[in-house]
Each structure stands twice: as C-alpha cells, then as structure tokens.
Amino acid sequence: MPAPLQWLFKAFDVFVVIGMAIISLLIFTNVVLRYGFSSGIPFAVEVSRVVLVWVIFMGSVVALAKGAHLGVDSLVVRLPRKARIACFLVSYGLMLWCCWLLAKGSWSLTLIEWGNVQALSGIPVGAIYAAGLAAAILMALVLLVDLWRSLRGILPAPWSGVEHVEPLPVVSPALNSEKAP
Template identity: 45%
Template sequence: MNMIVEGYFKLLKVLIALFLAIMVVLVFGNVVLRYGFNSGITVSEEVSRWLFVWLTFLGAIVAMREHGHLGVDSLVKHLPSWAKRACLIVSQILMLYATWLLAEGSWQQTLINWDVAAPASGLSTGWFYGVGIVFGVSTGLILLVQLYKTVTGKLSDEELIMVKESEEQEELDALQHELGKRDGREALTNVPAQGR
C-alpha cells in the first residue's frame, strides 16, 4: 500500500513539472510568434490558464501531505500535549468539512459544464473543474489518515503541530535543535575528562 501512495505522489510531482514545462513553452512560444512572426498559438492562453489551475491544486495536495502549508502556531506550540491534540482534531475535522464542500461543488460544476466547450480549444470545460474533485478526494484521504493517527495517539508531540508560522522559523528551530544536540554531546565528552 505504501508503494502505491508513494507512486501516486511521485506521479503528482511529475505532472506538476510537466504542466509547468508545457505552460512555459506555450506562453514563451506565443510571445515569440506574436512579436517575431505576427502569428500565435490560439489555445495558448486558455490551456496555460487551465494548466496553472491544475498545477496549483496538485501542488496543494503534495504540500498537504508534506505539511508544507504555513499557518499560525504561536498559541498551539505553548499548549500541553492533550490540548495540542484537541486543537489538531478540531482543525482536521474543519478541514475535512471544507474539503468535502470543495469536492461536492467541483463535482456539480464538472457535471454542469461537461457539455460546454471551451472557446479556443473546444475541450470540455468540465476538465477545468475536475481538478477540484482530484483535490477533494486526495486531500480528504490525507486528512482522514492524519485524523486517525491523531485520535489513536500515533503522533509525537512535535507532530501535533502540523503547520509552522514561517519557513524561517522552522529552519531556526531545526538549527537550534541541532546545536542543542551538539552541545549535549560535547558536554558528555567533557564530563569524564573533568572528573580525572
């Protein structure tokens, strides 16, 4: 099962890179064709916009799994362990509800717009809204697994805070933790030398 999950997230990362590359080629190619040859790629703007929406949502799925989203942890990090757990459970339930609303709305919009053709490409505009379904299902499953781990107590105290105030603060905390470990090792190696 773990291999399937890892493969899925690797596929998402490949799709994000592919979508970004296609966007660059379409937009840059369109600019060169317009200014250099007085022509252009008709579907460039529309397809680039769709790909941008898809890569944003797919990136949000990957960030959700890797706890890459930023948040406010200034209150939660000072709470006792049981309160951190309670806050995390409440936030995960609220995120599940929001994810459900997004997935349900995307499903309805996909069905409504499935027979509507996009003006430039002629593709079904249902594909544009379909990313909300992919996001909702993927993120919902991630949140359910995280909620299960939280409720069953399988998370450590550090894992009970799933968001960080800023990336710089996270790097500073990791550096301080590493320096604390190094100082502790140096103190242990100096104790026997002082005792002699």
C-alpha cells in the same frame, strides 16, 4: 508524509513539473510567434489556463501531504497534550468539512460545465472544475490518513508538541578566513 501515498505524491511532483514546463513552453512560443512573426498558437492560452489550474490544485495536495502549508503553531506547541489533541481533531474536522464543500461544489460545476467546451481548444470547461474535485478527494484522503496515524499515536509535527526551529545559517570557512585581521 504517509508512506503508502509517497509514490502518488512523487507522481504529482512530476505532474507539476511537466505542467509548468508545458505552460512555459506554450506561453514562450506564443509570445515569440506573436511578436516575431505576427501569428501565434490559437489554443495556447486556454490549454495553459487548464494546466495551471490543475498544477495549482495538485500542488496544494502535495503541500498538504508534506505539511508545507503556512501555519502558525506558536500557540499549539505551548498547549498541554490533551488540548493539542483536541485542537488537532477540531482542525482536521474543519478541514475535512472544507474538503466536502469543495468536492460538492466542484462536482456540481463539473457536471454543469462539462457540456460547454472552450472555443479554440475544445477542452470541456468542466475540466477546470474537475481539478477542484480531484484535489478535494485527495486532500480528504491525506487528512484521513493523518487522522488514522494519530489514532495510532503518531501526530504531525506541530500537534505533537515539537516546536520547529530553523537551522542556523551555514557560513563557509572561506568567508570566515577573509574577515580575520
């Protein structure tokens, strides 16, 4: 992950944890109130939905920055260096284009839906689409930083030709001694 952005992604990690805690607390409390006391928190579902959308989008930004997205690099690591760099540039160009499309669409929907509010919570419906806009901008920032670093000779792991190998499982010595005859 780029060093200048580490503090930002730490904040996103905290946001994701707090968001999941809010969702869990709201839903759990609502279930207990509905089944135990025949009442509930009227806005719990709407707030949980908005927080969940933001958590998902911010989590995907963090996953992109950490290189944790699902990827198949078995072909890329076998390519010669120039072909890897070409694939890297094409791949990042396509991802930046997707970020542009996501930002453009999210911005349009945010503007259209900002005047509409959710019935119980009063949260603008556009707040849901604003999560896509924020994620697109931040993902593009991460991609541009990676491209800048690649111009300085620092390619991300699969593109640099280093094949990722899973570490061998660690077996505790106590388990090994139990199997001995």
